[in-house]
Amino acid sequence: MKYQTRKKALVLLADGTIFYGKSVGIEGTATGEICFNTGMTGYQEIFTDPSYFGQIMVMANAHIGNYGVNNKEVESNGIKISGLICRNFSFTHSRVDSDGNLKDWFEAHNLVGISDVDTRALVAYIRDNGAMNAIISTDVNNIDALKKQLAEVPSMKGLELASKVSTKEPYFVGDENAEIKIAALDIGIKKNILRNLSKRGAYIKVYPYNSSFKDLASFNPDGYFISNGPGDPEPLKEAQEVAKEIIKRNLPLFGICLGHQVIALANGISTYKMHNGHRGINHPVKNLLTGKGEITSQNHGFAINREETEANADVEITHVHLNDHTVAGIRMKEKAVFSVQYHPEASPGPHDSEYLFDQFMETIKNHSKVPA
């Protein structure tokens, strides 16, 4: 392999802490909220997950890039993280069905990445000190200017980001002759959710983030879906309005992650920013309805208020995160409405929770049998 001269680069945290590393190829500066993912595989799916928009990703896995990239393993139309921090970046890769290497892919998408960072120390630091903004840069001699630039980066709390990643125009997925029609509100939707719905026999129309209930209802769907996505759920008033209208009419509704938070807000349950979110592919969740455990894929920095959920007469907690007992899933007692804080579509991650898509299809089928 040709020896690469690699520029020194740094990570500057909002509290002034600095970690040094080397540029993985693209020189420049990137900003965002720093977060870490503990998954040992699935980097390409993570980098393209729209829920990570506006975040600098620290990969806890020691090796990134070693299996290259594959054009099919994407969760959206491009890289959505704002920058990458890792330990060892592999400039060569080995995998039969790869379409190229990660460095070229980063260059094609203009992504700033830093390797050779002591990611174990950095992950422990963020874990202990909580989520905060950061700047990564190859401009290592200009720390005062970087500090100024970092001070301008908005806080994730209160930040609306769905509009940055949502589709501009509605589009369709699946077989138009399918038995079940679903209207999906795209506030940052992952492709694997659409794959999971279409492979279960759904024809889906995906709507932009600011669509109204009337827009979605014009498709005459059998069920409604509100997607995952980036940012704080609180400012997403239009999406909350859509959820309220669906709930009012007792129509089938399933929400994932940001969609789950929107459904909670529509029920008057508040959300809060966690000290440090859940991001990884081995998070244990208990299904309180079956008593069974699930190993889940997670990616969230906000959660819904547990006390308010328990006190809400219309809502019941169905799933609990076993590490910290945060709410991982809810359903509405008298309605065909349920949601989870984690990712049944995984990608990456284990498929223990795929049954939730089956449950959604069943809910829709049973619901349509009930006379209106």
Ligand SMILES: NC(=O)CC[C@H](N)C(=O)O
């Ligand atoms: N994956 C998601 O939908 C994340 C939801 C929200 N942006 C959060 O961080 O909690």
